[in-house]
Amino acid sequence: MKSIVILGSTGSIGTQTLDVIRNSKRDFNVCALTTNSNIDILYNQVLEFEPEVVVINDYEKYKEFKTIIASNNKKVNVMYGEEGLSYVATYEKADIILSSIVGIAGLKPTYMAIEKGKTVALANKETLVTAGRIISEKAKEKNAFIIPVDSEHSAIFQCIDGHRDFVSRLILTASGGPFRKKSIEELKNVSLEDALRHPNWNMGKKVTIDSATMMNKGLEVIEARWLFDISPDNIDVCIHPESIIHSMVEFVDGVVLAQLGIPDMRIPIKYSLTYPERTVTHYNRLDFTKIKSISFEEPDISRFPCLNLAYDALKDGDSSCIVLNGANEVAVNLFLEEKIAFTDIYDIVADTLEKHVRTNINCLEDVFCTDEWARNMALELHRKR
Known part of the structure; x- marks a missing residue:
């Protein structure tokens, strides 16, 4: 026990x-x-x-x-x-x-x-x-x-177990959220209620909004970089609306392993608790005879630019990732309080990053100081809008 x-x-x-x-x-x-x-x-x-x-x-x-x-x-x-x-x-x-x-x-x-x-x-x-x-x-x-525990990182963890030295590329899948097919103009007018209505997953409010902006996937890219000690250049994101494949790993020989399952967070949660063993569950199972198609799309950065913000922050350095996260938490809270529009989330985070001057991060105190600066700056930028 x-x-x-x-x-x-x-x-x-x-x-x-x-x-x-x-x-x-x-x-x-x-x-x-x-x-x-x-x-x-x-x-x-x-x-x-x-x-x-x-x-x-x-x-x-x-x-x-x-x-x-x-x-x-x-x-x-x-x-x-x-x-x-x-x-x-x-x-x-x-x-x-x-x-x-x-x-x-x-x-x-x-x-x-x-x-x-x-x-x-x-x-x-x-x-x-x-x-x-x-x-x-x-x-x-x-x-x-x-x-x-995240379904995407759990999938990668399971795929590379025992083969870490031969990884060529990580492929994080994303459902695309509730606004995958909306135009830029339509995104400007989406409601909080619509943004909280994720098509596949049951998640908390903050994560659900991050999924709608695709910031969640950007944060997962940063997380994957550190979890699996891999360059950001070797981490890709693709849209997979069915949420059946939870992520994939490409190895140096060109072989790709994928972890599949129903979209239920209890499955990766249980695996994290029982690892390295697998134990019996009574959750729903995939029925491949009922799956009509499995599709993939390239993320549309023009409509979901938060994903690029995360890649840029990761390449810029540790302090930029802290600023990205802190400003995003502020912006998401403002949207949840219905004080800003959905597309303002990106604008506030991007403007905060633009004000940031890269600094060295050597300890937790540095992290919290940079985070505080980011939050204050994001709020200041909001007040001036």
């Missing part, structure tokens, strides 16, 4: 992880859960999975939850904020730390888990987008193992 800590248990990946564990309780023990502020969902998770520790990042919600736990005589250690996250990220009993906190907030606890030499199931792509070099070097130093 493996003991699991879930950083971000009330979000999309966290709840799906617990669904995986719910159906495999003989294989896993949940020893700690964390949330930003969603204590209603957290309380139900505590009742069902009986973790030893929970962490809440919002102080008022932390106090409220402590009162609820005390009045119901539940035996769970309730901790608060960064100190609590640090404690569970390095939890002695944990075999796997599943990192699914959204955004750069997940960076520090993930780094601490790696510094402790833990196995990390990584669903927080911002960790490698903003601190890929630092995280990669620390993982090698501490012999910590990172297993990707």
Whole structure:
């Protein structure tokens, strides 16, 4: 039985992880859960999975939850904020730390888990987008193992297992999101409701908007560069609307391996928890007799320019990737609050990158300082629009 800590248990990946564990309780023990502020969902998770520790990042919600736990005589250690996250990220009993906190907030606890030499199931792509070099070097130093959870990176991980030295090219697939066929003029007027309606995947709001702009795929390119130690010139993106092939790897002899499956995040989540073993699941399976076609398209950069922004930032250097991520988080939040148009997301990120002067990134403090600058600049640019 493996003991699991879930950083971000009330979000999309966290709840799906617990669904995986719910159906495999003989294989896993949940020893700690964390949330930003969603204590209603957290309380139900505590009742069902009986973790030893929970962490809440919002102080008022932390106090409220402590009162609820005390009045119901539940035996769970309730901790608060960064100190609590640090404690569970390095939890002695944990075999796997599943990192699914959204955004750069997940960076520090993930780094601490790696510094402790833990196995990390990584669903927080911002960790490698903003601190890929630092995280990669620390993982090698501490012999910590990172297993990707994102469906695309899990696919690549599975395809190259045992053949890493012979990789020629990575091919990340993308569904194209809800606006794959919309014109530039139509994109200017899309609604928040439309943008949150992904055709294939069930994801949180931020990731869903990133998928609609294709920034998500750009962030995945940066993540893949560090996960698999490969040049950006050898990472391609193609549109695959059916979301059956989750990504592909081309080897030096021209052979291409692909990982196929239904679009269900529980499958790569479970693989990250059971690796190197494969265990039985009862999810839906592909029926190849019912698949009428599998198609591919080249991304249209004129309509989805965020993808190119990510490639350019990766080639420009570490600080540009941090700025890209921070400005994008601000822009996406503004769109979610319906303060800007969909196409303004790209404009704000691009303008912020244009203001940025490349700097050296040597430690987490450098990462957070650059991130703060990017967020402030993105907000300033928004106010001046």
